[in-house]
Amino acid sequence: MVFRQTVIRLSEKSKSKSSSWAARQFRDPYVKKRLSDPMAYRARSAFKLLEINDDSNKFLEYPDVKAVVDLGAAPGEKGAKSKKWSRSKPTSPVELDYFDPLNIDNLDEKTGDVTGRGTIVSVDLLKIESIPGVQTLQANFLHQSTTVTIKNVLRNEDNPEGKVDVVLSDMAANVSGNDTHDIEESLEICEAVFAFAQGHLRTAESTGRRRGGVLLMKFFAHPLLEKFRDEKLKPNFNHVSYIKPSSSRATSREGYYLCQGWRPLQT
């Protein structure tokens, strides 16, 4: 498997730039254009992420957020069907075929240079088209070797332990129609994501922020998932909330747990 190397250059300039991330995003006419046209987004999750970030004390925008792991990152049906998603050379800025919703790499769309403050690793069973500034990995997250690979990608001289500041999981198995089976799969994925957080998430204490160390995960509503939240998430995070973004289909039983402030019971 091939990785596109992220160029990491930490500068005061890029740090201050990133703090006004959302404001810039919404002022940017090209982003506005893409917001007005959902088909121009590679992934529907970009909308959910923007919405959740905006409504939740903008957890992605802290300058200390330098490593993000994005699980289940391949575009959904809508994005994949979009013609605009092809990798052909864009003829004008509004036809750019990528959008990094995290923007932590501060990609210069004109030059293609990446001058950001950190690393994004995107993982999916399906192939993810390359995104400038993002390291993509086609792999089964449930395999232990995937975790090892992610850690190796995250490791660098600024992050020798391969720690993560934010873990995002939009992973979900295909709905089978068998409720018991679908819930079991959702639980299995959530347990695996939690186990990854246990090994890799930076603690709130080490960031000096009560809400530092963030895990945002998709789940399918069911009492077993509530039990998981009460037994695993609540005791290990300072703040856990349930989120149903308006951009998530009302008919879907999907929801998100936003867990902020990792304070593991056992390290």
Ligand SMILES: C[S@@+](CC[C@H](N)C(=O)[O-])C[C@H]1O[C@@H](n2cnc3c(N)ncnc32)[C@H](O)[C@@H]1O
């Ligand atoms: C809801 S889709 C993600 C959609 C995408 N984030 C978007 O908004 O367009 C769920 C994704 O999780 C991925 N997935 C499910 N199980 C996985 C696993 N064990 N390892 C990696 N990816 C997985 C699927 O391949 C699928 O692309």
